[in-house]
Amino acid sequence: MKKAAHPLATPFRHALEALDRVTAEAVFANALEQLSPLQAVEQVVVPALEAVGAAWHDGNVALSQVYMSGRFCEEIVDRVLPPSDPDRKHQPRSAIVVLSDYHLLGKRIVYSVMRASGFELFDYGRMDVDELVERVLADRIRVLLISVLILPSALKVKEACRRLKTADPALKILVGGAPFLFDPQLWQEVGADATGASAADAVAIVERWMGEMQ
Amino acid sequence: MSAMNSMQRTLTALGQQEPDCVPLFLLTSLHGAKELGLSIEQYFSRAEQVADGQLRLLEKYRSDCLYAFYYAAIETEAWGGTTLFLPDGPPLCGAPVITRPEHIDTLRTPSVADAEPLQRVLESIRQMKARVGDTVPIIAVAVAPFSLPVMQMGFDKYIELIYQDRPRFERLMALNIEFTVAWANAQLDAGATAICYFDPVSSTTNIPRELYLQTGQEVAKRTLPRIKGPTATHMASGRCLPILADIAATGTAVVGVSVLEDLAELKAAANKRVSLLGNLNGVEMRRWTADDAERAVKQAIAQAAAGGGFILSDNHGEIPWQVPDDVLLAIRAAADKWGRYPLDWVRDWKPPA
Numbered sequence: 001m002k003k004a005a006h007p008l009a010t011p012f013r014h015a016l017e018a019l020d021r022v023t024a025e026a027v028f029a030n031a032l033e034q035l036s037p038l039q040a041v042e043q044v045v046v047p048a049l050e051a052v053g054a055a056w057h058d059g060n061v062a063l064s065q066v067y068m069s070g071r072f073c074e075e076i077v078d079r080v081l082p083p084s085d086p087d088r089k090h091q092p093r094s095a096i097v098v099l100s101d102y103h104l105l106g107k108r109i110v111y112s113v114m115r116a117s118g119f120e121l122f123d124y125g126r127m128d129v130d131e132l133v134e135r136v137l138a139d140r141i142r143v144l145l146i147s148v149l150i151l152p153s154a155l156k157v158k159e160a161c162r163r164l165k166t167a168d169p170a171l172k173i174l175v176g177g178a179p180f181l182f183d184p185q186l187w188q189e190v191g192a193d194a195t196g197a198s199a200a201d202a203v204a205i206v207e208r209w210m211g212e213m214q
Numbered sequence: 215m216s217a218m219n220s221m222q223r224t225l226t227a228l229g230q231q232e233p234d235c236v237p238l239f240l241l242t243s244l245h246g247a248k249e250l251g252l253s254i255e256q257y258f259s260r261a262e263q264v265a266d267g268q269l270r271l272l273e274k275y276r277s278d279c280l281y282a283f284y285y286a287a288i289e290t291e292a293w294g295g296t297t298l299f300l301p302d303g304p305p306l307c308g309a310p311v312i313t314r315p316e317h318i319d320t321l322r323t324p325s326v327a328d329a330e331p332l333q334r335v336l337e338s339i340r341q342m343k344a345r346v347g348d349t350v351p352i353i354a355v356a357v358a359p360f361s362l363p364v365m366q367m368g369f370d371k372y373i374e375l376i377y378q379d380r381p382r383f384e385r386l387m388a389l390n391i392e393f394t395v396a397w398a399n400a401q402l403d404a405g406a407t408a409i410c411y412f413d414p415v416s417s418t419t420n421i422p423r424e425l426y427l428q429t430g431q432e433v434a435k436r437t438l439p440r441i442k443g444p445t446a447t448h449m450a451s452g453r454c455l456p457i458l459a460d461i462a463a464t465g466t467a468v469v470g471v472s473v474l475e476d477l478a479e480l481k482a483a484a485n486k487r488v489s490l491l492g493n494l495n496g497v498e499m500r501r502w503t504a505d506d507a508e509r510a511v512k513q514a515i516a517q518a519a520a521g522g523g524f525i526l527s528d529n530h531g532e533i534p535w536q537v538p539d540d541v542l543l544a545i546r547a548a549a550d551k552w553g554r555y556p557l558d559w560v561r562d563w564k565p566p567a
Binding site for chain 1: 298303425
């Protein structure tokens, strides 16, 4: 279940948007005096990143702020919840990939925000369809996040979904990137299970799937 | 009103007057390859093929411009970069030419005259100009010095450079400005009518306004006055409503706007200081019916064409390879049907619920 935001989430978000690292560090340190590391992540970092993502979708925050916020949060969360920490969310087994595309920024942002939200996931980098299908099945991935920027890559998601779903009908596939923003019907056309308009959407959708899979 | 040619129509619209009909710029670069039955890589390998392809498209779609754009990565080829050709999409930039920020310290601006790929573009422009003279505007493209680093070093590293290493950012901008000015002027000298100054990083989708005023706008103010012809600043699908007046202050004549923003609000904000180019959704266009095309064209004209100052186009500056001919022809037909001035019908037009 989604945790309620702590009052410190708002000043933390403002510091992120202003790229004010010093204030963000101070607010997070304050949170750690009142909350456990996991609670600080869930009640301060995640709601702040969700708000930044929603503001980007509404045109009120820029991608550069989303990117720098994500990288900073990834760094501080790594400090308090190292990748080996048992509080990290290693399940459902997840991976992120840029499919047949060379534009990596969107994936980098989603990866940072997912990790800053306490998730651990495989970063497959850039792959074509054949390599992706082989790797997802070999790794027994249950949630796959696919990022693209250009339309031809978005259309290749269809083949990836078809082959992956044939081999593993339970696999959940989340797609994102500009073609899906500009054509709201495209995610269904390519056979994905959902699309996210921002990195924060990705966190919310994977959390929902995580609850459904338990 | 007697029929104007494309140049007259476009210049009248850019003069904030109503021409005979709304100018339509169908920015189809890749479609030239289809027209000639060539792969995209083959097509762009010879200047005469691109000139021929664009002229055939002009005849087919009756667009109001010729588009001299090859692909954005051709500029980074001049910097030593490579291009990855796809069978069904825009050629992409290969590995970054700047792999570490320190590389900027020793980077040098390449010569346009020594760059064979750029010379190919210039030859295409010369051939197009020889065919159409001053009857059809030839639109060439120069990537803004502020947006070029996305291809030179990768978007993530570039964002970090802007925020964290301002001296190197300034040095890179100085190098890029020299390149963009030389490249734009070479295209104008070859016969291009105007330069489309692609600057998507300046969009408020990508950076906040305060940062734009310190960076992208400053760079544009140092670049555009040195380009010896009119420019159109294009946001390549990014938002720009909060900075439209700031873009106008750079001296550009036209702004390419996004379907993510309301065209009527953009027109009001432009306030005759700049003209607008846009904003048909190129991604959705792939699956449009003729009715969809008519609806979208009609809406854009209703929202922005009264009084001139508007060119109907897609919102990205390049129509995807996947958009079929019948959609492009339906857009042309809808522009013919609804784009004739005076636009009396607009008074009774209601936006879709």
